[in-house]
Amino acid sequence: xxxxxxxxxxxxxxxxxxxxxxxxxxxxxxxxxxxxxxxxxxxxxxxxxxxxxxxxxxxxxxxxxxxxxxxxxxxxxxxxxxxxxxxxxxxxxxxxxxxxxxxxxxxxxxxxxxxxxxxxxxxxxxxxxxxxxxxxxxxxxxxxxxxxxxxxxxxxxxxxxxxxxxxxxxxxxxxxxxxxxxxxxxxxxxxxxxxxxxxxxxxxxxxxxxxxxxxxxxxxxxxxxxxxxxxxxxxxxxxxxxxxxxxxxxxxxxxxxxxxxxxxxxxxxxxxxxxxxxxxxxxxxxxxxxxxxxxxxxxxxxxxxxxxxxxxxxxxxxxxxxxxxx
Amino acid sequence: xxxxxxxxxxxxxxxxxxxxxxxxxxxxxxxxxxxxxxxxxxxxxxxxxxxxxxxxxxxxxxxxxxxxxxxxxxxxxxxxxxxxxxxxxxxxxxxxxxxxxxxxxxxxxxxxxxxxxxxxxxxxxxxxxxxxxxxxxxxxxxxxxxxxxxxxxxxxxxxxxxxxxxxxxxxxxxxxxxxxxxxxxxxxxxxxxxxxxxxxxxxxxxxxxxxxxxxxxxxxxxxxxxxxxxxxxxxxxxxxxxxxxxxxxxxxxxxxxxxx
Numbered sequence: 140x141x142x143x144x145x146x147x148x149x150x151x152x153x154x155x156x157x158x159x160x161x162x163x164x165x166x167x168x169x170x171x172x173x174x175x176x177x178x179x180x181x182x183x184x185x186x187x188x189x190x191x192x193x194x195x196x197x198x199x200x201x202x203x204x205x206x207x208x209x210x211x212x213x214x215x216x217x218x219x220x221x222x223x224x225x226x227x228x229x230x231x232x233x234x235x236x237x238x239x240x241x242x243x244x245x246x247x248x249x250x251x252x253x254x255x256x257x258x259x260x261x262x263x264x265x266x267x268x269x270x271x272x273x274x275x276x277x278x279x280x281x282x283x284x285x286x287x288x289x290x291x292x293x294x295x296x297x298x299x300x301x302x303x304x305x306x307x308x309x310x311x312x313x314x315x316x317x318x319x320x321x322x323x324x325x326x327x328x329x330x331x332x333x334x335x336x337x338x339x340x341x342x343x344x345x346x347x348x349x350x351x352x353x354x355x356x357x358x359x360x361x362x363x364x365x366x367x368x369x370x371x372x373x374x375x376x377x378x379x380x381x382x383x384x385x386x387x388x389x390x391x392x393x394x395x396x397x398x399x400x401x402x403x404x405x406x407x408x409x410x411x412x413x414x415x416x417x418x419x420x421x422x423x424x425x426x427x428x429x430x431x432x433x434x435x436x437x438x439x440x441x442x443x444x445x446x447x448x449x450x451x452x453x454x455x456x457x458x459x460x461x462x463x464x465x
Numbered sequence: 466x467x468x469x470x471x472x473x474x475x476x477x478x479x480x481x482x483x484x485x486x487x488x489x490x491x492x493x494x495x496x497x498x499x500x501x502x503x504x505x506x507x508x509x510x511x512x513x514x515x516x517x518x519x520x521x522x523x524x525x526x527x528x529x530x531x532x533x534x535x536x537x538x539x540x541x542x543x544x545x546x547x548x549x550x551x552x553x554x555x556x557x558x559x560x561x562x563x564x565x566x567x568x569x570x571x572x573x574x575x576x577x578x579x580x581x582x583x584x585x586x587x588x589x590x591x592x593x594x595x596x597x598x599x600x601x602x603x604x605x606x607x608x609x610x611x612x613x614x615x616x617x618x619x620x621x622x623x624x625x626x627x628x629x630x631x632x633x634x635x636x637x638x639x640x641x642x643x644x645x646x647x648x649x650x651x652x653x654x655x656x657x658x659x660x661x662x663x664x665x666x667x668x669x670x671x672x673x674x675x676x677x678x679x680x681x682x683x684x685x686x687x688x689x690x691x692x693x694x695x696x697x698x699x700x701x702x703x704x705x706x707x708x709x710x711x712x713x714x715x716x717x718x719x720x721x722x723x724x725x
Binding site: 210212213216236237238240241242244245247248249252253254255256257269271272273274275276277278279280281282283284285286287323324325326327328329330331332339340344345369370387388390393394395401402412413416419420422423424425426436437438439440441442443444445446449450451453454457458461 | 476478479482484491501502558559560561563585586587588589590591592593594595597598599602603604605606607609619621623624625626627628629630631632633634637643644684685686687688689690691692693694697698700701702703706707708710711712714715717718719722724725
C-alpha cells in the first residue's frame with residue numbers, strides 16, 4: 140500500500156482551503172484501500188484545529204521542532220523530505236500555495252525525484268500516475284506522466300472538490316525532526332505587511348475584479364461593496380495595479396496571480412490576454428462592460444453590456460435585499 | 466559582488482500556442498522574449514553591481530534562439546554571458562533543467578544568483594529552488610526588494626501577499642517577482658556591444674551529462690500529450706436596463722448557478 144503524505148498548511152484554527160481540498164481527495168485514495176494517507180503539519184495546533192483535521196484524515200503527524208514555528212524553505216523541506224524518506228512515502232502532495240510551490244521543489248531534489256507543479260487534475264490510479272497542469276498561462280494543458288518515485292505534487296487551489304468525509308476519526312502523533320537548526324540559513328527578521336484575515340485570491344471561491352473602466356482608485360468602492368455583499372475577494376487588472384489604484388497582491392493575470400474561483404465577476408475589464416491567463420480556469424464568469432465588443436465577453440458565461448457604475452450598485456443592492464429576505 | 470542571472474528565452478506572452486495534430490507537440494508562433502520575471506532579475510543584478518561593483522554574468526539553457534536572450538542581457542549591461550546549447554531543452558522537465566544548470570554553476574564563483582520566480586512558458590516555478598538545493602544554498606522566493614550589505618542580503622519576500630523581511634548570508638539564490646524594479650531599456654551603445662560580442666557555448670556533454678538525460682525514458686516526469694483548455698460556451702448576454710439586468714444576473718448566480 141503506497142503511503143501518501145499531505146502537507147497541511149494552517150491558519151489559526153483553520154486548515155488552509157488548498158490543504159483541506161487535498162485531504163478530502165486523499166481520503167478517497169485511502170478509502171480505495173490502495174493508499175494509506177497521513178497529514179503532516181508544522182505549525183501550532185489548537186484542539187479545535189486538531190479536531191477538524193482528524194475528521195478528515197486517518198492519521199495526523201505534527202512536527203514540534205521550534206525551528207518550524209516560522210516558514211523557511213530549508214527547514215520545511217528537510218523535515219518533510221526526512222519524514223517521507225523515513226516512511227518510504229510513495230507520494231508527497233501539497234497545495235500550490237506560495238509556500239507549497241516554494242519548498243516542494245527542494246523536497247523533490249532531497250528525495251532524488253522530480254515533481255509536477257500546480258496540477259488541476261490527477262489520475263492517481265494510473266501506472267505511472269498522470270497529472271494535468273496548465274502551461275503558457277492556461278493556453279494549453281499538459282498531461283504529465285510521473286514514472287519516478289516518490290511522486291511530488293502541488294495542486295492548484297479550487298481544483299479538487301471539497302467533499303468532507305464522514306465517519307473519519309484519525310489518530311494524532313507528535314514528532315520532532317531534530318537537527319534542523321544548522322540546516323536553516325534564512326531568518327525572518329520582521330513581517331512588514333500582513334494580509335489580515337482576507338482570503339487569498341488564489342483560494343477565493345468568489346472574486347469581484349475591476350479594471351480601467353472604474354476610472355479612478357476611489358471607485359473601487361463599488362467593487363469592494365459587491366465583494367462584501369457576496370463574501371468575496373477583490374481582484375484587479377495589471378493596468379490598475381500599475382496605476383497604483385490597487386496593491387500588487389490584488390493583481391490577477393500573467394504577472395500576478397492565477398485564480399480559479401467558483402464565480403468571477405469582472406467589471407470594466409477589457410480582457411487583455413495577460414488578464415485572461417490569470418482567470419480562465421474560473422468556473423462561472425460574469426463580465427460587465429460598456430463595450431459590447433470587449434474581449435472579456437469571449438471568456439464569460441454571462442455578460443451585461445452596460446455601465447458598471449449603474450450595474451454594480453444594483454447588483455449589490457439586489458444581493459442585500461435577497462439576504463434580508465433570507 | 467559577482468552575480469549570475471539565470472535567463473530563459475520564452476515565447477512572447479502574446480504568441481499563439483496551438484496543439485499539433487498528434488497531440489504530442491505544440492506549434493508556437495515564433496515570437497520570442499526574455500522571460501518577464503528574468504528581466505526583473507537582470508535589472509536587480511545590474512543595480513547591485515552599480516552599487517557594490519563586481520560583475521554580472523547571464524546564463525541560459527536553450528536552443529540556438531536563446532542567444533537572443535543573452536544578447537539582451539549584454540545590451541542591458543551584463544558583463545558576460547554563457548549559453549548551454551541544448552536542442553532537447555523543451556523536452557526537459559524541471560529536475561533535468563535544474564541539473565544541467567547546477568552542473569554549469571558548480572564551476573562558477575558567485576555571491577548571488579538571481580532569476581525569475583517562474584518562466585512564463587512551462588509555468589513550473591521549480592527550477593530556482595531545485596538549483597538552490599543541488600548547490601546546497603539557501604534561497605529566498607518571490608522577492609520584491611533586495612538590499613545587500615556586509616556579505617548579507619535583506620530580501621522582502623512576498624510569497625503569500627504578506628511581506629516578510631528575510632535575512633540571509635551570501636552566497637544565496639533569489640527569485641524575482643514583479644515590483645522588484647523597473648527593467649531598463651537597453652541603450653543603443655549596449656545594443657551595439659551585444660551584437661558584436663562573442664557569447665561562449667557549452668554543450669550538455671561539456672557539463673559531464675549525457676544528452677540521454679533529456680530523453681523521455683530517462684526523465685523523472687514527462688509530458689504525454691497536450692490538451693486544449695476547456696471551452697466555455699458562448700456568452701449569454703443578459704438584456705435589459707442596468708437595474709433589470711443586475712437583478713437578473715443575481716437571480717442566475719443564486720438560483721441557477723448556485724455560486725452565491
